[in-house]
Amino acid sequence: MNSQTTQHPALDAGKIHNLALRNRYVVAPMSRASAGEDGVPTSEMAAYYARFAQGGYGLIIAEGAYTDTILAQSYGNQPGMCTDAHAHGWKATVDAVHAAGGKIILQLIHAGAVSQVVDTPHAPSPVRPDGMMLQGYGPKQGAYPVPVPLSDHQIAETKAGFVMAALRAERAGFDGVEVHCANGYLLDQFLTPETNSRTAPYGGSLQNRIRLTCEIIAEIRAVTGQDFATGVRLSQAKATQPDYFWQGGLKDAAVIFDAVHLAGAAFIHLASEIKGYTYHSRTKQGESLTKLARMRTGLPVIANGGLQDPQLARDIMSAGEADFVSVGKSALVNPDLPQKIAAGQTPVEFSFDVFSHGVSLAGQAQWQAAQIG
Ligand SMILES: Cc1cc2nc3c(=O)[nH]c(=O)nc-3n(C[C@H](O)[C@H](O)[C@H](O)COP(=O)(O)O)c2cc1C
Numbered sequence: 001m002n003s004q005t006t007q008h009p010a011l012d013a014g015k016i017h018n019l020a021l022r023n024r025y026v027v028a029p030m031s032r033a034s035a036g037e038d039g040v041p042t043s044e045m046a047a048y049y050a051r052f053a054q055g056g057y058g059l060i061i062a063e064g065a066y067t068d069t070i071l072a073q074s075y076g077n078q079p080g081m082c083t084d085a086h087a088h089g090w091k092a093t094v095d096a097v098h099a100a101g102g103k104i105i106l107q108l109i110h111a112g113a114v115s116q117v118v119d120t121p122h123a124p125s126p127v128r129p130d131g132m133m134l135q136g137y138g139p140k141q142g143a144y145p146v147p148v149p150l151s152d153h154q155i156a157e158t159k160a161g162f163v164m165a166a167l168r169a170e171r172a173g174f175d176g177v178e179v180h181c182a183n184g185y186l187l188d189q190f191l192t193p194e195t196n197s198r199t200a201p202y203g204g205s206l207q208n209r210i211r212l213t214c215e216i217i218a219e220i221r222a223v224t225g226q227d228f229a230t231g232v233r234l235s236q237a238k239a240t241q242p243d244y245f246w247q248g249g250l251k252d253a254a255v256i257f258d259a260v261h262l263a264g265a266a267f268i269h270l271a272s273e274i275k276g277y278t279y280h281s282r283t284k285q286g287e288s289l290t291k292l293a294r295m296r297t298g299l300p301v302i303a304n305g306g307l308q309d310p311q312l313a314r315d316i317m318s319a320g321e322a323d324f325v326s327v328g329k330s331a332l333v334n335p336d337l338p339q340k341i342a343a344g345q346t347p348v349e350f351s352f353d354v355f356s357h358g359v360s361l362a363g364q365a366q367w368q369a370a371q372i373g
Pocket residue numbers: 028029030031032063064107180182183233271272273274276304305306307308326327328329330359
C-alpha cells in the first residue's frame with residue numbers, strides 16, 4: 001500500500017480508557033535527568049513536554065518518576081512524585097501539555113536493585129544485576145551491588161508509595177499513570193525468575209511473580225477516579241540484558257497479560273528498548289506478543305521500538321499487532337513527528353550524538369547549539 005495516498009493508521013483518533021486521543025502517536029517515557037536535586041520538575045521540563053503536544057502527539061508518557069524517597073530513586077536529577085513540591089512542579093508540565101491540546105500520563109518507577117542513587121539498594125532477592133550502571137546517568141557508576149531482600153513491611157511500603165504517587169499525579173492533573181514493570185526495574189525484578197527466588201505470595205509461580213504489579217494496579221484503580229487511566233509497561237528485555245526473553249514464550253505472556261487485565265489495567269505498553277519492536281516484542285519463535293495482548297485482553301496496546309518508521313508502524317497496525325505506537329529517541333529530533341507523517345515528510349534520523357553532551361535537556365540544548373553554530 002502506498003503510504004502517501006492513504007492516511008496513516010497512527011493518525012486516526014483513538015481512545016484509552018475514557019481518554020479521547022487525537023491520534024495514535026505516543027511519546028515513550030524517557031528519563032532525562034533534568035529535575036532539581038530534590039526531584040522537583042523544572043519549567044524547562046514543562047516546555048520540553050509541551051513541545052510534543054504542539055507537534056501533534058496524541059499522548060505523552062512522561063519519564064519514570066520515583067515513588068518514594070527511601071529506596072525508589074534510579075538516577076540523580078530524576079523527577080519524583082512523592083512530595084507536594086514534586087506534584088507542584090509536575091503541574092506546570094501537565095498544564096502546558098493540556099494547553100497545547102495534548103494528554104499526559106506519568107510513568108511511576110521503582111529502581112529496586114538497579115538504583116544508581118541509593119546506598120543499599122533493595123530488591124526481591126539478593127541477586128546482583130547483570131551489566132554495569134548506565135553511563136550518562138549518575139551519581140554512581142560501575143558494577144551494581146548485591147541488593148538486600150525487601151521485607152514484607154517494605155513491600156507494603158513500596159506498594160503504598162506507588163498508590164500515593166498515583167494520587168498525587170491525579171491531583172496534579174495527569175490523565176493517568178503507567179506502572180513500570182519493564183526493563184529490569186523493581187517490578188520486573190519480581191517478575192523475572194532469575195532475580196526473584198522468594199516464595200509465595202510474591203515469588204514462585206508466574207502468578208505470584210506478577211502479583212505485586214497487579215496489586216499496585218488494583219489499588220491505584222480503587223483510589224483514583226473513574227476517568228483516570230492506569231496502565232502498565234512490560235518488556236522482555238532488561239536495560240542491561242537486551243537478549244532476555246520470557247522463558248515460557250506465549251504461554252507466559254498469556255498469564256502476564258491476563259493478570260494485569262484482571263487487576264484493572266487500562267492499557268498495556270510493551271517496551272522494546274534496544275533492538276526494536278520486531279526483536280523484543282516477539283517470542284524467540286517470532287510470534288507477536290502485542291497481538292496476543294490485544295486478542296486476550298481487548299485492551300488498547302501500545303507497541304514500541306523503532307516505530308518512527310512509518311511503514312513498520314503501518315504494517316504492525318494493519319496486522320492487528322498494535323492500537324498505538326510509542327516513539328522514544330526519534331521524538332527527540334522529531335517533536336512534530338505526527339505532523340511530518342501527515343504531511344508525507346521523512347522524519348529526521350536520530351543519532352546518539354544527541355546525547356554527546358549528556359542525556360539531560362541542557363545536554364541536548366548544547367548539542368543543538370553546536371549543530372547551528
Ligand atoms: C534517554 C532515554 C531514557 C529512557 N527512559 C525510560 C524511562 O524512564 N522509562 C521507560 O520505561 N523507558 C525508558 N526508555 C526507553 C524508551 O521508552 C523506549 O522504550 C526506547 O527508547 C525504544 O523506543 P525507540 O526505538 O522509539 O527509541 C528510555 C530511552 C531513552 C533513549
